[in-house]
Amino acid sequence: MKIPLSTSSDYTQFSPALLSYGADSLWTEDLGNFYSRNNQPQQPESRPRWHLFLYTDRAIYRPGQTVYFKGILTETIRAVTRPFTKHGVAVELKDVNGQTVKTLKFTTNDFGSFHGSFVLPTGLLNGEMSLQTQYGSQSFAVEDYKRPTFQVAFEPVKGVPVLRQEVTVRGTATAYAGQPIDGATVRYRVVRRTFWPLYGRSIYGNSRPEQEILSGTTRTDSAGGFAVTFLAKGEVLQQSKRGGWAPGYVFEVTADVTDAAGETRTGTQRVSLGTEALTLRLELPELLNRAQLPTPRLISTNAAGEAQPAKGQLRLYRLTPPTRALRPRLWERPEREALSQEEFKRRFPLDAYGKEDNDSTWARTLVLTQDFDTDKTPLLPALQTALATQTPGRYLLEATASLGAAGQPAARTEQRFTLFDPTTTTLPVPTANxxxxxxxxxxxxxxxxxxxxxxxxxxxxxxxxxxxxxxxxxxxxxxxxxxxxxxxxxxxxxxxxxxxxxxxxxxxxxxxxxxxxxxxxxxPPAPLVLSIATFRDKLQPGQKETWRVTIHQTDGKPADAELLATLYDKSLDIFRPHDFAAPKFYQPYxxxxxxxxxxxxxxxxxxxxxxxxxxxxxxxxxxxx
Missing domain, CATH: 2.60.40.1930 (Macroglobulin (MG2) domain)
Structure with a gap:
């Protein structure tokens, strides 16, 4: 059989064709196209690729401070990446206008790395400065900032908050040195945002994206704590328009804390509330290999999304699929069936009748019942053990838990999955594919x-x-x-x-x-094991301290490795968060x-x-x- 082709240097396109076999024929209008293999590389590039990973000790500095940095230079040839050793690298300090302030030259060591420092000049424009090399760069901020002395943090919402009841949000103002900020003025504001789970309406539900429901002033106690209590009231909803659908709400609590010295810091807490006081979520793959079963997890949270212990019961049902394999539909299931089930099966024996192909309608048989308590652990090892003894097939796992409070419905969740065994020679469910x-x-x-x-x-x-x-x-x-x-x-x-x-x-x-x-x-890479031999989490200002770190291989032998570590002021994260990005090596695709x-x-x-x-x-x- 021959099919007409339309080719170019970039791609090949199939032309319309008439395919015939006996009394059957098929007219194809579009068979698609594909790009030629000749334009794609068949082997990894033999020319080397270099990449430099630059790290600084902080993300923000003042003029006149010292920037400590380290670089790791790598070379990739034919998809293999190695440290680029004994190679010269020039590092330039660039100001906000891209002008070179100073240049330092280095030679990489046996690990492909080098390190150095720059003293930032004074009298230049503040803003975004950078370290530049021919292989990579790293930027940082230079500002005349005032170091914050304390922070404001909120605690997770405890208990079972629900709509139309009072919710209490607690926060603390604590100095970075550890002592509480007592007697500070707290100005708070609570706003509500509304969202709907359906299309056709604004994400906040109306023309008012947010509505203030409470504001006021309080003071921190001797422990630096404060509390904001508000009534979690929702919208006044009209019946009929949503057909029973209910919106969800996000209550945002903002607290501005001002200490005796006049410094102000802000903290924010968002509380998401819906119609369900307790939510259960099963974490289980859609396909389960009986020979390599992971440990299932059951997560229980309150209406604010915080962990909420729950006790309940698990029920495992085995589903009974159709006895024959059904081919996929070419269109959506009709709302009404014009033929009886017997007539439909006679005319279309390979197709599904009604909801026959929907596993929510299949007959179920209870095969297992277990209790759970997420206060002890979210893991379900007993269920993992029980699944290893079940027959391959399609299953439904159901979890239910009761709050024990009057007027609150029981929380429920379910998940369907297919259990298979690679050692068996029969399919777990009837399927053509x-x-x-x-x-x-x-x-x-x-x-x-x-x-x-x-x-x-x-x-x-x-x-x-x-x-x-x-x-x-x-x-x-x-x-x-x-x-x-x-x-x-x-x-x-x-x-x-x-x-x-x-x-x-x-x-x-x-x-x-x-x-x-x-x-x-x-x-598979050979992982290194890193352990901290000595570490003190409380020091006096000006005190000298030595941290000892041990690096060895998985077999216990010492590793020939180099460590990058930094000590910086965590309070500066309020201006610009600092972190070490993991190296990403080039791989041909x-x-x-x-x-x-x-x-x-x-x-x-x-x-x-x-x-x-x-x-x-x-x-x-x-x-x-």
Whole structure:
């Protein structure tokens, strides 16, 4: 079969074509296009790339202060990054106008690093200054700031705050040296913002984005504490327009604290309140490998989003899916069915009738009941142990907890997931299209493993793998009905560190199923273990102190390493936060060549689907937020 092509130096485009086989024919108007491999690099660049990571001891300075800095220079050749040693580097101090103030020259050591300092000149314009090199730069602020002496912080909202009741927010004013700021004047203001969970309305709910509900003045006590109590009242809502939907609210408390010396510092606390006093959230993957089960988590929070201990019960249900695999719909489910279920099944045996493909309508069987207490731990190790004994399939996990307060409904959450086992040879659920990557990274010379399966007898599946623009694996698979098969793709040791793309393609019953799974090919790094031998968290002004840090390998042997550490005034973070950014090394990127593998749509008259579980079609939200 030949398909007309329209080619150029940049891409290839398929022209419309008429495909015929016996009495069947298909007219294709658009088969898409793809960029030519000839324009993409086939090998990592052999020319070296250099990058300098510059770090300063602070993010803001006064004129006349000293800037301490350290640089780490790296060299990348053929996707391998190493320290660039014994190399000269010139560091220039640039002022706010980009003029060079001073230049220092260094030679990198055996770790590719160097360090030095600049004394900032006085008499220049304040603003953004920088350290510049031919390999990288780092900027910082120079200002005549007044160092803050105290800070204002709010405590997490405790208890179970709810709407239409009083909420108390507590804060403290504390000097950076540790002593409380007592007798300070506190001017506070509470504003309310409204948001709706539906489109068609402003995020704040009306033309008034915020509304002040309280303001006043108080003083800090002997411990530097203060409290603001307000009535968490919502909007006066009209019935019928929202059909039962209720808004959420954010109450923002702002406190300006002024001490005896006249210094003022501000603190802000946001309290988010909805209609539910207690919220439960399950943290569990959609796909669970029975051979490598993570520990599930259950998070319980109050209406303000703060941790709230809760006791309740877990219920695990096994869902009963349709006995046959259903192909994905080409359009949305109709509101009304024109045919009876028997007539529909006779005419369209491969398609879902009504909500048959929605797992919320499947029959459920209770298989497990457990108690939980998030006050002890949010982890659910007992559930992890119980899941290891369950049969692969589709499950529903439900968690409920009661507040014990009159008039408050019980909190409830649920999550559906598929439990599978790579050691079994049968599918966990009926599906025409089953593909699960068993790992997202692999070392050179090892194998990447995937699960492939189909409920259809004799399903033909094309499995291909590519890296650096070249095809590494090409294999046609023929599957038995309900077979789950482990496919191993060897990764050559000479491939080095790169990205491996695995493609799965299947055409069945007028549907096109495609998957693309990226696998990172990299050698796992050998982590270093850092321990602090001595550390004192309280010192006197002017006191000398020595901190001892030990660095060794995972096997306990001393590590040949270099450490970067700094000591700076934490109070300056109020002007400009300071942190060390983790180094990011250059890695060549080879995008997959296959067009349309990462999207869903219709091509060549078939429906393209990249869903992990194509047998499940979720309906629009039917619950209220």
């Amino acid at each position: 089953w593909f699960v990557p068993l790992q997202d990274s692999v070392a050179p010379g090892q194998t990447a493993r995937f699960l492939v399966g189909s409920s259809q007898e004799g399903a033909r599946v094309l499995l291909e793998a590519e890296a650096k623009g070249e095809t590494l694996h090409h294999q046609w698979l023929t599957l038995r009905a309900n077979e789950q098969r482990v496919v191993a793709i060897p990764v050559p040791a000479a491939l080095g560190e790169t990205q491996l793309y695995v493609h799965l393609t299947q055409v069945r019953d007028n549907r096109l199923y495609t998957h693309m799974a990226p696998v990172q090919v990299a050698t 080879f995008p997959p060549h296959w067009p349309g593998t990462a999207t869903s749509g219709r091509r060549m008259g078939w429906s393209c689907s990249t869903d992990t579980l194509p047998h499940i079609t979720r309906l629009p939200f039917a619950t209220r937020i």
